[in-house]
Amino acid sequence: MFGRKSSIEIKNPVQFERMRAAGLVVADTLQLLRESVAAGMTTDDLDAIARESIASAGASPSFLGYHGFPAVICTSVNDEIVHGIPGQRVINDGDVVSIDCGAIIDGWHGDAALSVVVGEADPEVSRLLEVTETALWRGIAKARVGGRLSDIGHAVEAHVRASGDYGVVEEYVGHGIGTSMHMEPSVPNYGQPGNGPKLEVGMALAIEPMVNLGGRHTKTLDDEWTVVTVDGRWSAHFEHTVAITAEGPWVLTAHDGGAERLAALGVPTPAAPER
């Protein structure tokens, strides 16, 4: 995986703007889903909302038909980590719903995910979500020229480990993104810093920690998609698509480009609040 620098797609500024357009469709769709999700809905209901949101923006869903995936979004509930298929499952008060969404504009992809607790949240679950999302931003903060790829996963893991006894999923990782959803390089959520390709202007990475209340181990259900925790403990998943620019990370799937969260970490970014 490492040492194949030439296999990482490099984008120019015009291409980053196209990825930004796709990223904003994903951001809009995830915001709408976060505002819409409620007890009594099915995960199919969420998929229908996403389908309409992406279509009305003139974009195409990245996931539908991807290796035969049958829906627009992934919905992973409670002990489901990733790749859950929307269906007739009814969402209950207190459930954690992880929603993963990808969209394409002019052939360029955006990919992001979030977890949300529906209704009354167990404090332990709320904290899991906060730890996972903050770990994502710690990783994004390392998506900078002068660093190495493994700095990202190290920052993610270090934050999770410092926050408590959580399981950091290893079987599923982030990825390069651009003219395809999944490209070189893989972006693990663990490891030592200072390894792997040098981070360069024009790279785009989807960074996506999956963190469990219990152990890190996973298994795939008989539907051949849904990934769950082996121990049945609940899981959270947050993801953003990040462009590496000379001015710092530009979070293409955040409405503000990451300005607020990165400023809080003291990281420069080209993102302007009005974006």
Ligand code: MG
């Ligand atoms: Mg995703």
Ligand code: MG
């Ligand atoms: Mg992804």
